[in-house]
Amino acid sequence: MPPLKLAKNFHQMAILGILGFLGAIGYFSYISLDRLIAVQESSGAEIDVSGRQRMLTQRIGMLADLLVETQDRAAQRGIRLDLLEATALMAKSLDGLIEGDAAMGLPGNPSPAVRALYFGPRRFIDRDVRAYLQRARELVDKTDGGVDGLHPLAVELQEEALGPLLKDLDIVVRLYKEKGTASVASLRLRTITGTVIALILLTILALLLSRQLLERARARAWEPDALGDRRRIFILVLIMTTVAVIIAGSSIWVLYRTAFEQ
Numbered sequence: 001m002p003p004l005k006l007a008k009n010f011h012q013m014a015i016l017g018i019l020g021f022l023g024a025i026g027y028f029s030y031i032s033l034d035r036l037i038a039v040q041e042s043s044g045a046e047i048d049v050s051g052r053q054r055m056l057t058q059r060i061g062m063l064a065d066l067l068v069e070t071q072d073r074a075a076q077r078g079i080r081l082d083l084l085e086a087t088a089l090m091a092k093s094l095d096g097l098i099e100g101d102a103a104m105g106l107p108g109n110p111s112p113a114v115r116a117l118y119f120g121p122r123r124f125i126d127r128d129v130r131a132y133l134q135r136a137r138e139l140v141d142k143t144d145g146g147v148d149g150l151h152p153l154a155v156e157l158q159e160e161a162l163g164p165l166l167k168d169l170d171i172v173v174r175l176y177k178e179k180g181t182a183s184v185a186s187l188r189l190r191t192i193t194g195t196v197i198a199l200i201l202l203t204i205l206a207l208l209l210s211r212q213l214l215e216r217a218r219a220r221a222w223e224p225d226a227l228g229d230r231r232r233i234f235i236l237v238l239i240m241t242t243v244a245v246i247i248a249g250s251s252i253w254v255l256y257r258t259a260f261e262q
Contacts, residue, residue, distance in 0.1 A: 039180070044105075046097065051173050053097075053129075060136050064154040065155070065158045067079045067080065067083065068143070114176065114179065117171060125168050125169070128164075
């Protein structure tokens with residue numbers, strides 16, 4: 001096979017191969033971006049709900065103290081309803097964080113580090129939270145006939161809401177934040193890497209097309225009627241070269257500003 005024809009076939013195969021790679025990278029980037037959005041949403045939900053657990057713990061302690069300090073029976077009924085609502089929401093949120101809850105955007109299936117906080121050996125937050133909620137329900141049940149003698153139980157709930165349980169829930173929130181940051185950074189780096197590879201391939205494609213145009217212009221350089229073609233080809237080569245430079249510069253900028261910083 002003549003060298004010129006062999007080179008031409010190689011260029012065509014290279015262009016087709018690059019186009020195929022670009023299609024694959026486009027699909028990969030779409031999947032990565034979709035996954036990145038999903039992880040950001042689920043991570044945000046986990047942080048919000050785990051943070052709300054801290055608030056609910058304090059609210060339950062406050063309502064318990066307010067319940068035993070209130071003497072008006074009608075006011076007591078309203079506080080009991082608020083206390084039951086807070087305990088139900090906290091229990092539902094705990095179940096969602098562990099088992100998952102589509103309505104709250106929680107994926108469940110916590111990481112080993114988070115699970116070690118809920119079920120040991122680091123902490124036993126699941127057990128402690130459920131015991132705390134059970135004592136709050138007991139307080140609601142016992143105050144149905146009055147609040148006499150129930151101050152110690154209310155004080156216990158109030159102290160735990162501001163003490164060990166609150167500190168444990170702070171650790172959970174921090175761990176969810178760290179997990180979300182790490183997951184998003186990993187997926188973001190994958191997405192950026194795919195984008196940079198696509199930009200590099202586009203640069204190579206532009207250079208290959210520019211070379212083909214130059215070879216065509218050189219082949220017809222001395223033909224009398226080739227002046228218009230030479231001008232058009234020169235303009236196209238100039239455009240393709242400019243595109244290649246812009247793409248190469250963009251890929252370096254994106255890689256430096258995003259991937260390396262991660």
